[in-house]
Amino acid sequence: MSSFFHAILTQPLFNALVFLYENITFQDFGFAIIGLTLLIRLILYPVFYKGLKNQTIMQKMQPEIKEAQKKHKGNREAQALALMEIYKKYNVSPFAPFLYLMIQLPILIAVYRVFLKGFSTETMTQLYSFIPAPEQIHTLFLGLIDITETSIIIVILAVVAQYIQTKMSLKPRAVGPATDASSKMASYMVYIAPLITLLFLMNLPSAIGLYWLTTAIFSIFQQKIINKKLAAEDLGRLASTGK
Numbered sequence: 001m002s003s004f005f006h007a008i009l010t011q012p013l014f015n016a017l018v019f020l021y022e023n024i025t026f027q028d029f030g031f032a033i034i035g036l037t038l039l040i041r042l043i044l045y046p047v048f049y050k051g052l053k054n055q056t057i058m059q060k061m062q063p064e065i066k067e068a069q070k071k072h073k074g075n076r077e078a079q080a081l082a083l084m085e086i087y088k089k090y091n092v093s094p095f096a097p098f099l100y101l102m103i104q105l106p107i108l109i110a111v112y113r114v115f116l117k118g119f120s121t122e123t124m125t126q127l128y129s130f131i132p133a134p135e136q137i138h139t140l141f142l143g144l145i146d147i148t149e150t151s152i153i154i155v156i157l158a159v160v161a162q163y164i165q166t167k168m169s170l171k172p173r174a175v176g177p178a179t180d181a182s183s184k185m186a187s188y189m190v191y192i193a194p195l196i197t198l199l200f201l202m203n204l205p206s207a208i209g210l211y212w213l214t215t216a217i218f219s220i221f222q223q224k225i226i227n228k229k230l231a232a233e234d235l236g237r238l239a240s241t242g243k
Contacts, residue, residue: 009110013040014123015131017114022134030141033115033207037214040107045222051100052219053226056169057090058097060230115207118148141210151206158201158209161216163194168223 017036025031041048064086072079087094117123119137127133145151167190197216201209 005106005110009106010113011126013110014114014117014126015128018119018127018131018134021119022132027134027136027138028141029119029137029139029207030145030147030210033147033210034214036111037211038218040111041215041218044104044107047100047103048219049222049226051097051104052169052222053230054092054096054100056223056226056230057092059170061086061090061092111211112208115205115211118205118207141206145206147207147210148205150201150203151209154206154209154213155198155201158213158216159194159198161213161220162197163190165216165219165223166190166193168220168227 013036016039017032020035020039021027021029021032025035065083068082068086069079072082083094093099118139119134124133139146139148141147145154170187170190197212201212
């Protein structure tokens with residue numbers, strides 16, 4: 001299973017990284033990582049977009065879910081039916097977050113393996129026959145940051161980007177009651193997600209931090225598109241009901 005995972009994910013990603021390094025990014029390992037991250041995000045754009053959209057919609061659903069749970073308290077069957085109606089109304093599956101996580105997790109693991117191993121004599125044996133090995137390996141990003149070492153600058157930027165993206169994804173939740181448990185949890189997540197980012201990246205090579213930062217920035221733009229689209233849908237719904 002490990003060799004299969006390596007053959008279909010880790011090895012192709014490593015070869016793509018070397019190709020970008022040699023032919024596109026002027027032998028700047030940092031730009032090669034940014035290019036590979038953007039390539040992954042573009043290829044899987046529908047998956048990531050749908051995942052972020054469902055996450056945002058599920059935040060908007062919380063007031064109705066809370067109301068249904070309160071209304072049918074003590075009647076689990078009626079409560080389950082009411083919740084399913086809410087999910088149907090918003091065209092969202094309750095299992096969607098787990099599905100998108102299962103799709104993304106293998107890719108994340110493969111990417112981390114590639115960046116952790118980096119360019120070495122051992123990893124160069126994984127190159128396809130049509131991808132020549134680099135004559136020199138430059139690990140400085142912009143000539144300043146060694147991406148094989150932890151960079152506090154990259155970590156801080158990744159934390160800030162993660163905070164912005166999380167805040168944007170939870171913004172629609174502000175329309176709900178500010179005192180219930182789900183609302184409090186949403187407000188906590190604005191700080192928990194950046195904290196997890198900080199703890200995760202603070203002892204890892206900045207190659208991984210750069211991947212995380214690029215992913216977060218890409219997600220911010222995706223989130224802006226999603227929020228605008230959902231806001232337009234809400235206005236259209238209000239207009240159609242005459243409210």
